[in-house]
Amino acid sequence: MNLEMVMQELEAHGKERTKKMYRSNGAHEPFFGVATGDMKPIAKKIKKNQPLAEQLYTTGNYDAMYFAGIIADPKAMTEADFERWMDAAYFYMLSDYVVAVTLAETDIAQEVADKWIASDEELRMSAGWSCYCWLLGNRPDGEFSESKIANMLEIVGNTIHDSPERTKYAMNNFIYTVGVSYLPLHDKAVETAKAVGPVEVKQDKTKSSFLRASENIQKAVDKGQLGFKRKHVRC
Numbered sequence: 001m002n003l004e005m006v007m008q009e010l011e012a013h014g015k016e017r018t019k020k021m022y023r024s025n026g027a028h029e030p031f032f033g034v035a036t037g038d039m040k041p042i043a044k045k046i047k048k049n050q051p052l053a054e055q056l057y058t059t060g061n062y063d064a065m066y067f068a069g070i071i072a073d074p075k076a077m078t079e080a081d082f083e084r085w086m087d088a089a090y091f092y093m094l095s096d097y098v099v100a101v102t103l104a105e106t107d108i109a110q111e112v113a114d115k116w117i118a119s120d121e122e123l124r125m126s127a128g129w130s131c132y133c134w135l136l137g138n139r140p141d142g143e144f145s146e147s148k149i150a151n152m153l154e155i156v157g158n159t160i161h162d163s164p165e166r167t168k169y170a171m172n173n174f175i176y177t178v179g180v181s182y183l184p185l186h187d188k189a190v191e192t193a194k195a196v197g198p199v200e201v202k203q204d205k206t207k208s209s210f211l212r213a214s215e216n217i218q219k220a221v222d223k224g225q226l227g228f229k230r231k232h233v234r235c
Contacts, residue, residue: 001046003055010063013038022062026091031062039067048073057085062094069098070234074105079112086116086124092166095123096130103127104134104233122164129156129170133177138230146184153178153185157192160199168201172211179217183227193217 019033
């Protein structure tokens with residue numbers, strides 16, 4: 001399948017209701033509103049195809065960019081490629097669920113994510129913390145430096161309340177993921193979550209919501225999910 005054929009298939013699966021939902025999360029034109037489940041049969045026909053993924057990503061069409069992440073070959077991507085993808089990721093569903101997810105399947109994941117976390121740019125920071133969530137939730141505990149993850153928990157504990165809104169979500173998720181999926185630091189994550197308390201995120205000028213990592217870790221413990229690891233990072 002070439003670019004034109006994929007775009008036609010995506011457009012055919014677009015739904016107004018899905019489009020409305022994506023728009024409320026920050027997507028803007030051009031996009032069709034394709035549910036991720038409807039992308040899977042198309043992806044099965046293509047499998048991995050990095051050149052096609054690059055063409056799709058550069059369209060600026062949200063659905064095409066998301067689909068690019070599904071068919072990308074992460075091992076064929078360099079740090080410069082990920083920086084370029086990140087530059088074009090204009091809202092969190094791209095930064096955290098396309099770029100960070102794809103990065104999490106590479107050998108350079110921690111190195112690149114560390115740079116993004118230190119960048120002071122909201123979506124890069126969000127993608128960096130999210131990448132660690134994908135990594136910790138998939139790879140064996142032995143692949144990580146316990147002292148490094150402990151230090152990252154301390155950074156989150158000290159800075160989450162003053163961080164940009166989208167970064168707060170990713171940092172909160174990091175505490176949760178360490179608490180559930182990285183057993184060596186379960187107790188420290190629980191302590192951090194309790195010390196942090198509810199994290200207020202502003203959804204717009206009038207509404208706020210509160211993130212509670214402590215309660216969510218406890219729910220996972222109650223369900224017997226401690227030590228949970230995903231088989232695959234990407235869908």
